[in-house]
Amino acid sequence: MRKRTIKKQLWLDAKENKLLKQKSDKAGLTEAEFLRSCIKGYKIKEQPTEKIKDMHRKLTGVANNINQITHNSYLFQYIRGQDLEYIKNSIKDFIMEFEKKIYSRQKLK
DSSP states (O other): OOSOOOOOOOOOOHHHHHHHHHHHHHHTOOHHHHHHHHHHTOOOOOOOOHHHHHHHHHHHHHHHHHHHHHHHHHHHTOOOHHHHHHHHHHHHHHHHHHHHHHHSSSOOO
């Protein structure tokens, strides 16, 4: 049996229809889910773009590598110079790439 048993019909003009499609797509919701969320008063946020998802994956990779290096340094009470260089360079490179993508005047897609 259906959870929702009441049907509502809604009339929109072309501009409103386009806006509903755009906003629901950006939120990653169907139009019906989007409207129900609006009715319930939920704050609807856009889904992250592919570039932001990629940056998040890269940051996670850097964090995992740093965590492994830290774990080994505690285990052996020693840290190699090349590991310290990796940490310094990877963080610096990530920050520079992040700033280029976020603060550039290009649109994120």
